[in-house]
Amino acid sequence: MERDSESESEEGALPSAPPPRAKTLAGPDAEEEDADADADGIRSAQVAREIYGADARAEVTLKPDGASRGGVRLSALHELVTWVMTDHGANPSRWAFVRNKPLVSRVVMLLAPGIDATRRGPSLSIPVLDAFQLHLTPFNSTPTSLFSREPLRCASSAEHTPRVRGALGAPIATTFDNPTGNAWCVARALLCSVDANKGSARGDGVTRKDRDRAAGKKRDRDRDDGGGGGGGGGDDATKRKPYGSTNAADLCKREMPMPPSHYVLSAADMADMEYPVPRLARAAGGDGGGGDAAGADAAGDGGDTAGGDASVDDRSRRLVVPEGYVVTQPSGGGIARAPHLSMVAIDCEMCYSGVGENKKLELARASAVGPDGAVIYDKLVMPEEAITDYNTTHSGITAEQMRGVTTTLRDVQRELLELIAAETILVGHSLENDLKRLKMMHANCVDTVALYPHKRGPPYRNKLSGLTEKFLGRKIQEGTHDSVADARATMELALLKFVFGTGFGEPSSEGGSVFEALTGAGKRCAVIDKEHVVRRLASGVGTGIVVKTDARALAHDDAATDAIVAEVRKPLRRRSTATDADAADADAAGASGDGADVVFAHLYGYYEHLEESNKRWAAHTGRDAKTPRKRPKDDGDAAAEGAEGAEEEEEEEEEEEEDAYDDVEESIAADAALMDLDACVGKVWDALPSNAMLILATGVGDSPRLRTLQERKWKRVQGIGPWGPWTEDADAELKRAAERCRAGVAFAAVKP
Known part of the structure; x- marks a missing residue:
């Protein structure tokens, strides 16, 4: 039976019987064959050079038109990693094309929440990077329309992310079911969604359901005992x-x-x-x-x-x-x-x-x-x-x-x-x-x-x-x-x-953890993040690198970027003769100098900017809902209360300064945060070796603002606050804001 030509070329796999030491460059027109039996040898750098040629390069192309109407589910992005780094991962052929897959040496995944995709026209795909826009203007602060953006300024993120644009190219839209989720919630959806019904990436024929069932029986026995x-x-x-x-x-x-x-x-x-x-x-x-x-x-x-x-x-x-x-x-x-x-x-x-x-x-x-x-x-x-x-x-x-x-x-x-x-x-x-x-x-x-x-x-x-x-x-x-x-x-x-x-x-x-799947396939994983995220993600399945920052030194993203660069500069262990079991034993022994095959890191800088900006906006637009300020003290009161009264007045002035919200200043700060993110991504890209893949996902948009809006909905329904009763128009605007927040973007590229 003749197979579909597109599916044959998806992996850029080997010809069925390559001549010895033939320098054949497999491409999208090459015939796809099942190479599972030869996987260990294929991933050896020496064998890859012999087959593909010394100058061969891997490539990845995202296919916006192949994504579903709302974009690729955030929980499906891991497929690109497991497809490239294991021999049992689901093929993301619908939305991604990988040429010369066995040449990909390692993968770095970056999660930078807070940036959403702006869709143009009826199509929900994003054909070019210029369509990947970030609205930087604040929400209207008037009581009648708390959810619409003022058309004061709309800066394209392409203007502020030249490194991302130049290195990673055009993005693909993603969608996430929980637009109000925090950063950990987004990370869990991205990394803990490996299909439990498919065979284990360990290659042992045991599914995650089987392991969970066995673990459940053990818990039952433990309960019966004690x-x-x-x-x-x-x-x-x-x-x-x-x-x-x-x-x-x-x-x-x-x-x-x-x-x-x-x-x-x-x-x-x-x-x-x-x-x-x-x-x-x-x-x-x-x-x-x-x-x-x-x-x-x-x-x-x-x-x-x-x-x-x-x-x-x-x-x-x-x-x-x-x-x-x-x-x-x-x-x-x-x-x-x-x-x-x-x-x-x-x-x-x-x-x-x-x-x-x-x-x-x-x-x-x-x-x-x-x-x-x-x-x-x-x-x-x-x-x-x-x-x-x-x-x-x-x-x-x-x-x-x-x-x-x-x-x-x-x-x-x-x-x-x-x-x-x-x-x-x-x-x-x-x-x-x-x-x-x-x-x-x-x-x-x-x-x-x-x-x-x-x-x-x-x-x-x-x-x-x-x-x-x-x-x-x-x-x-x-x-x-x-x-x-x-x-x-x-x-x-x-x-x-x-x-x-x-x-x-x-x-x-x-589903299962992507790190479990990768570790089971003999890959080394590293998680670079805050302590509570490292503890949840890397326990038993990888190297955890906790990012701790000094208030007078590096911010989180700078420290995380330095840790990523240090990790990707470590040499990879070559597995040309070692079995997965041997590799696992070597991992357990903590072989010095071995770099991780897959690195995951969180870049929080832009998201934290959104959180701080939202606090200022909430204080600015909700001032009338606060307890009324005390009446100004006359001269007699001030003299009687002395220094204590002056101190209280100074604190009130500080509160007013912290509550101040200016549209232009917030937009400038957002631009700066976005450019900082671009610089971090560029630094990671520069440090990557040839044939390393970089994936950047944003997951959600401005979820801090959306959480505040949902809280205000409850208050308005209860008749609390200065914003007036809840209306159908306000509800429709809130739904539109939620839809926009669900829409993230993802980039992927292989270093030449």
Whole structure:
């Protein structure tokens, strides 16, 4: 049977029986043959030179017209890597053409989120790079149209990315189902989507489903061996629970693979989840006070993320806590008890005060339980302003219950500061919301939202009621909420995670890890990223290189680029005679000087610019929704309050400066961030050896802005804020913004 001519040439494979030492340059017209049996020899540099010729080069061409209507799914981009670097990967022939595939020596994958594709006309493909545009103008700040872009300025990214344009050529459109996802969510979609139904890239005939099934049986045996844990042998409810007793007192007694401190949110996680943290402000008179060490870590990001453009001037700044907030104190210091409690779970219920633009959530009840689930605090709280909506459906609070309540927020803060020391691990579900209502800052936080992530990734979150029913075998929040029951469930969910380990409760990804597939095929992998990403991606399947930056030295992208360059300059191990098993043994022995066959790295610079720009835009367009500023002080007041009043005035001026948003300045900053990205990509390209492939993907567009817009939709539906009621036009504009954010771009090229 005659085969299709296009499929025969896709790989640029060898002729069926090449003459010995023939210098045949295979191309798109060459006949494709199954070369799996000869794969090891083909990938030897010596054999490749003999067959293809010393001057032969690999090439890759992206085919926009072959992509689906919305573009190539982001989760399918890994096919290009596994197709080139293994003999079992899916062929991406629909959207990519690889000439002389066996000549590709290594692959570098870069993920630079934040840049979306602008489509021209009815076609969703991108025929030329000039169509790859980035809108740099801000969203309209008027209440009637918060989602449309002002046509002030639209700069083509081609103008600011000459290195990308010159080296990588025309891109292809990509699409991602979760446009509001954060950087980790995008990386997981890109790298953890290897088809589980296909044979393992290890070549052992075992699919990922088979391995998962075997792992599941082992977990079942482990539960049967040690899952009873004081559950009371005759209790039918306990028998039905798949994890043994889930009572907090029983879980506390069980062995934990990692200590609870392992699950504490990093400073970067707290920033992403919008936890209340201190901010840096100019010090008045050189006083460096304002917050403890824990607060400093929360504000500074601990070296795990980009250092930004901080300078020596930062040393003249101090940490400032917003008005009305308190910070937990070290055990035995201030009013914090000693010895301190190891863990405390809290939950709060809210009511509403004010109406219309002034409507806001207020603390109505605060509850806390200890490590064993026993109640250690539970009080109703009377807000300073009159309650206009008891929110009974969600809070369980009624007017009858609140009658005669005199406890204030300040009372609750003082009492919780006694119970919760800075060293105490504070547990909660969407804990940042409780801390905001309590006006409290704490650095050692464990959030069950992070312990049990939603299958779609952030900003989606699993409901506490759903997690409780699934993992604890009981129902809560039926009818109304009870903060004591919610706090106890949160503590038990956290303890269950601690007992069963880091992988427990994690959603199954769309497929296997690309690094597992590559490592199984005998390839060395390197992941260059922030610590929490390296820990998730490179564990057991590659070399992890953590990018740590100094605020007074390199930013993340510069440090990551230097690490990439150092990695690709290492020589590759030649496998002309070694089997995959031999290569794996050599890898385990840590052969010195061997470079990675596949390198993955994150470039966050442009995305972080979008995050900071969005914060300024949100403050600028939402100013009227904030608590009204205090009236100006007259001369008598200022004289009476002295230096303290002057300091508060200076802080307010700083807040106004930080909130300032200028369209032109933001556009210029975006241009600069884009040019920085282009310079990093160019530096990597220059360092690549001949026949190395570089893939650059963006994944999503301006997801920080889209998350803010979705949050404002909820507020407008609730009648909160100065933006007016939610309308059909606003909904249509939000949907268009989401579609645009889904559309990323991908580039690929082989170094000549």
